[in-house]
Amino acid sequence: MQDKVKIADQIIRNLQDVEDPELFVDIVNLGLIYGVDIEDSHCTVTMTLTTMGCPLNEYLDQEIKKAVLKTPGIESVDVKLVWYPVWSTDRMSDAAKKALGVGEVKSEKSYSDEKLLDFYTSIKTFAQEYPDFVQDMYDIGFTRIKIPGMLNTVGRVMNLELGSKAMGFDIEDVKKKLEEKGYKFDEGR
Incomplete structure (x- = not known):
């Protein structure tokens, strides 16, 4: 169990390198990542987008897979896109809100x-x-x-x-x- 926690932490750190090219903030701090599940050497990343029909869906899917596969012990990745709970700026980290001037x-x-x-x-x-x-x-x-x-x-x-x-x-x-x-x-x- 402890290994899964360490691997999940590493995956989250790797996902912080995936930046939304329109907002210039990483997807973790934007609050787009809803979950990271690990089963043996397979990882499923559950995420959402800021809008339905977002033109970045394919780009982010590819970048997420690249980032996750950098994690030792992970050999395959699925990205599961969900629309509930609906994304809002409340999901963003304080750092992301500050970078984007949200709430000020x-x-x-x-x-x-x-x-x-x-x-x-x-x-x-x-x-x-x-x-x-x-x-x-x-x-x-x-x-x-x-x-x-x-x-x-x-x-x-x-x-x-x-x-x-x-x-x-x-x-x-x-x-x-x-x-x-x-x-x-x-x-x-």
Whole structure:
């Protein structure tokens, strides 16, 4: 039994090397790993994704298998994808929340008067504050923003800086395009 615990601990450490390429945080700290079961030399990793239909499913499946197979004594891996319990930002570690700015109040300033943006507030917050924000983001190339459920899941932790990196966009170009649509940036936030 003790060997299984040590092996499971090593697998969890190895899984911390698997980073979500859109959020730049590892899948363990994101709270995507629900379980690691070991039977002889076989491991089953039970996990979820931040959204159904996540385009990273195949990528993460491959990266998880590579990471787990680095563990001495493990010869085969299955990744079991589940949707319950539903993932939420509550599952994230404090380190992940801090890295993504989740749960922190950045300012008491109201955005609604002047379409004010920054690079650290969540996309969902801006979408709630400004009726045209989702369409404006879509128009400048953030096409994933209209995927059903995206704002209520990834949008809760994604900000303009992370979104730009994930899409391969230059942040200054994104800023310029949003300014052309009437947004202003608060550099002090």
